[in-house]
Amino acid sequence: MTPLIFAATCDLAGKVRGKGFPAEQRDKRLVRGVGWTPTNALITCFDTIGNSRYGALGDLLLIPDEDAEVELSFGEVTEHFMLGDIVELDGSPWDLCTRALLRGALDRLEALSGTRLLAAFEHEFQICGGPGPVGEAYGRGGFEAQRALCETLMARLAQVGLSPDSIMKEYGPNQYEVVIGPEIGLRAADAAVILREITRSSARHLGQEATFTPIRDPASVGNGVHIHMSFLRADDSPATYDADGTCGMSALTASFAAGVLKYLDSILALTAPSVVSYLRLTPHRWSAAYNNLGFRDREAALRICPVTTRDPASVARQYNIEYRAADAAACPHLALAAIVHAGCQGIEEGLSAPEPTEEDLSLLPPEALAARGLVRLPQTLEEALERLGANATVAGWFPEPLVPVYLAHKQAEIAHVAELDTSGRCAAYEASY
DSSP: OOOEEEEEEEOTTSOEEEEEEEGGGHHHHHHHOEEEOGGGGGBOTTSOBOOOSSTTOOOEEEEEEEEEEEEEEETTEEEEEEEEEEEOTTSOBOTTOHHHHHHHHHHHHHHHHSEEEEEEEEEEEEESSSOOSTTOTTOHHHHHHTHHHHHHHHHHHHHTTOOEEEEEEOSSTTEEEEEEOOEETHHHHHHHHHHHHHHHHHHHHTTOOEEOOSBSOTTSOBOOEEEEEEEEETTSOBOSBOTTSGGGBOHHHHHHHHHHHHHHHHHHHHHSOSTTHHHHSSTTSSSOSBSOEEESOTTSSEEEOOOSOOOHHHHHHHOOEEEOSOOTTSOHHHHHHHHHHHHHHHHHTTOOOOOOBOSOGGGSOHHHHHHTTOOBOOSSHHHHHHHHHHOHHHHHTSOTTHHHHHHHHHHHHHHHHTTSOHHHHHHHHHHHO
16 A cells, blocks of 8 residues: 555535645645645535536645644554645635634734733534434543543544643533633634544544534534634743733733624624525524623623633633633634634724623523613524625635635525425535534
């Protein structure tokens, strides 16, 4: 056999696509890459192609990055892939490369605030098949039923240089949550992609199938992605916490949070991007239904997280905010880019964070919500896309092609499931993710 390396990109659909090449060519491919095509950006999660401005024209390169290299062993089987960047033939970043889009957002944050982003993605997933053990939400029995998968997954995460934190049986049927430690900037999004791929691979080699679909059954729970964020100064000192700020937020954090909340309804199509995502984003699902800030509140779209010590230095290190209106149908790079840009807009506009909510917002009339600057988030992907397309400020954060191409991509995805009932749509996304 000829050992192969898979050069990969995580695309607009949150899918990992690319090409394999002989491992002996690794050094050459780090420079020359492999060929890629602009219209590939329009491939949906169902392998249909949206209306493309590119057609059959154009050529690009996908350049693997040795800092995002993954090599796994499952007995006698080895899996080897490298995330990379899509570039023009002259080596300049392509407008729709998701890693380049995130770099642009992170550069904006550093220029505005002098800080780097420290982030971690928490993932919920489910094992396909039957309902699994009954009465085992957070239970040891449910954990033991998948101990082999949990141990295999955590070992492989460590093997590739990530920092496995914890894994548990979650609330839903055959649902688990896996947590890894935070990473700086681009690496955080790379780590999210790598975690998803290793989870799927670990399950596959144990004869199972894992899905990160936003929701399998609308009568049950969904699978979210929780994005934790904090800020580090150039000397690595924390810049997120201020004991005198609202709920401990520094001025930087407060403005960043306010920007995320102001533009949340317009970036939601990038962070919760599937048709079925909106079955999960409803009140009383511990997800997010409004653009609210919460203090230790798992119903809030943006949550101020707890800390576990009274030592001020340690508090400052632990302190972070959590974006909860996301799922794994989103490309981590694109989702994080949108969140960071929204936060940067809040910094530029000098916004102040609102007071955290402490009540059930679904019980308040629209006029009461509006008086506090709160809005119900879009309730369908179509509505979310409409708000994205109508917001010139959000479009201006990205290269010109991004929003129109993304809208075309998602319209093709919507069309693919338009004739299916809710159960059929859930099944289609479960199979894809």
